[in-house]
Amino acid sequence: xxxxxxHEFEAAPGLPEPLPAGEHILWQGSPDWRMLGNDxxxxxxxxxxxxxxxxLQAVMSWEPALGITKNLLSLLTSTLLAAVALGLLALTAWFxxxxxxxxxxxxxxxxxxxxxxxxxxxLPLSRIDAAQIKNSKDGKGDIALDLQGPDRIAYLHLWxxxxxxxxxxxxxxxxxxxxxxxxxxLLHASWKNVRGNADSQNMNMNPDANTLRxxxxxxxxxxxxxxQ
Numbered sequence: 001x002x003x004x005x006x007h008e009f010e011a012a013p014g015l016p017e018p019l020p021a022g023e024h025i026l027w028q029g030s031p032d033w034r035m036l037g038n039d040x041x042x043x044x045x046x047x048x049x050x051x052x053x054x055x056l057q058a059v060m061s062w063e064p065a066l067g068i069t070k071n072l073l074s075l076l077t078s079t080l081l082a083a084v085a086l087g088l089l090a091l092t093a094w095f096x097x098x099x100x101x102x103x104x105x106x107x108x109x110x111x112x113x114x115x116x117x118x119x120x121x122x123l124p125l126s127r128i129d130a131a132q133i134k135n136s137k138d139g140k141g142d143i144a145l146d147l148q149g150p151d152r153i154a155y156l157h158l159w160x161x162x163x164x165x166x167x168x169x170x171x172x173x174x175x176x177x178x179x180x181x182x183x184x185x186l187l188h189a190s191w192k193n194v195r196g197n198a199d200s201q202n203m204n205m206n207p208d209a210n211t212l213r214x215x216x217x218x219x220x221x222x223x224x225x226x227x228q
Contacts, residue, residue: 014101014112016120027104027186030097031176035140037093039176040160043086050082096160102174104183106190109145111172113161121153123172125194132163132171133184141180143187144173 012018014028037043057078062071095115103110109123123145130146144163155162155170163171177183 014103014110014120016112019105020107023105023107025103025105026190027102027183029102029177029183030100032140032178033094033097033176035136035176036097036160037090039142040096041089041093043089043093046089047086050086054078054082097176100161102177104187104190107194109172109174109187111161111174113158119157121158121172123147125191127151128191131184131187131191133180135180139181140176140178142173142175143177143180143184144171146171 019025038045054075058071058075061074092115096113099113099115099118101112103112108125109128111121111123113119113121127148128145129148132144132146133141134144135141142163144166153170153172155167158170158172161173161175163173174183
């Protein structure tokens with residue numbers, strides 16, 4: 001895997017350098033910022049929390065002797081502070097989605113992520129052992145990638161494009177995809193093609209478990225091969 005800080009010098013959107021001859025882009029897309037905000041930044045959960053806290057404040061700290069105006073001003077201050085915090089989180093989610101570009105080629109997955117510090121992660125399909133697909137009712141969802149071998153990307157470098165709570169062995173995640181089933185199907189076909197006919201006989205995509213997995217033990221590869 002390789003990372004780059006070259007967003008401003010991209011050879012093409014999402015690509016820090018031209019693709020090798022014979023390699024083609026199959027799909028590009030970015031996260032849905034609202035879903036990213038709710039799933040990664042917990043906007044909906046925090047909105048409910050702040051609403052409950054303001055309601056609790058109204059019940060516990062209401063002083064009839066102060067009059068309605070002063071009591072409402074106290075609640076208004078808390079409400080504005082909560083709104084500012086939620087607004088900043090929503091803005092961060094929007095910027096994160098806007099600056100993220102996922103690319104799937106017939107050889108690899110490329111993740112360009114980062115708001116201030118832009119990183120580009122190059123994930124060859126030959127190094128992906130499995131993919132966990134999470135669907136939602138509206139067709140949006142996530143695809144978490146389980147990498148082979150000892151090479152790992154630091155969780156903090158990936159976040160929020162990392163599978164939650166997998167800290168010891170971080171898994172890159174294509175988050176908040178608007179049409180996750182379509183992307184998963186394309187990824188599955190490309191992954192089988194890279195593995196070759198022999199490996200494709202040992203592959204399974206279980207629609208119930210939403211799992212794309214190589215069922216035989218993966219062949220060990222060097223870190224040099226992974227970076228190609």
